[in-house]
Amino acid sequence: MTFLKLAESRYTTKSYVTAKKISDEKIETLKDIIRLSPSSINSQPWKFAFVSDEKVKSELAAASYWNAEKINQASHLIVFSAIDDTDAFERQINEHLPEGSVNYYNRFLKPKGEGEIKSWLQHQVYLSLGFFLSACASLEIDSTPMEGIQNEEYDKILKWEGYKTLFAVAIGYRNPADSNQPSLNPKFRLTSEQIIHSV
Numbered sequence: 001m002t003f004l005k006l007a008e009s010r011y012t013t014k015s016y017v018t019a020k021k022i023s024d025e026k027i028e029t030l031k032d033i034i035r036l037s038p039s040s041i042n043s044q045p046w047k048f049a050f051v052s053d054e055k056v057k058s059e060l061a062a063a064s065y066w067n068a069e070k071i072n073q074a075s076h077l078i079v080f081s082a083i084d085d086t087d088a089f090e091r092q093i094n095e096h097l098p099e100g101s102v103n104y105y106n107r108f109l110k111p112k113g114e115g116e117i118k119s120w121l122q123h124q125v126y127l128s129l130g131f132f133l134s135a136c137a138s139l140e141i142d143s144t145p146m147e148g149i150q151n152e153e154y155d156k157i158l159k160w161e162g163y164k165t166l167f168a169v170a171i172g173y174r175n176p177a178d179s180n181q182p183s184l185n186p187k188f189r190l191t192s193e194q195i196i197h198s199v
Contacts, residue, residue, distance in 0.1 A: 003134075010137040011182055013144045015175035016073035022172065026139050027052075027076065030171075033135040034078075037128035041101040045089055045121040046128060047163050049079040056157065060168070063153035067146045067170070074144070074170035079154060080129065081163040082122045086114055088162050089121065125166050136171055144170040 001009075027050065034048055051057050052075070060079070061071035071077050083089045090110075093102055109117055129145060136143045147167045154165040179185055 075172035
């Protein structure tokens with residue numbers, strides 16, 4: 001299937017088949033793919049929790065407002081977090097990145113202060129989200145990205161240290177009756193003329 005066809009067919013899943021689990025092989029493939037996500041200066045300021053344990057998933061669902069049912073139905077929940085310790089991040093890039101990348105950070109980002117740095121770090125994690133959703137679609141796995149969660153509760157449940165939860169993605173296989181799928185609820189997007197400017 002072409003990437004365009006994947007883009008046309010993927011959607012935010014609202015209901016999953018609870019009994020249908022994603023194979024270990026596909027989960028390992030997703031782990032390999034997300035590790036290869038792009039980030040500015042190859043900063044990689046993230047950690048990802050792949051949650052399959054039903055007890056932990058249920059605890060996270062209880063801290064997820066209206067998303068609880070989808071999480072409980074889904075095969076897995078992937079939690080995306082950003083590093084929240086700028087000193088630790090600087091140690092990481094000094095150890096792993098080339099001098100030019102470190103110099104870019106020191107010259108253009110560090111002078112802006114901790115608040116701007118953390119905002120920039122979080123933006124990198126959002127880049128990985130788009131990469132991950134596309135990867136799921138390529139493996140015929142359905143997904144539900146969600147910001148409607150209690151981030152601090154997630155941090156406590158997952159025992160994050162030095163990282164903060166930003167958002168989560170439920171993954172699994174759609175309920176055939178899910179009314180949000182494109183065959184039942186056609187996608188709405190602005191036209192190319194409204195959003196694309198060719199120069």
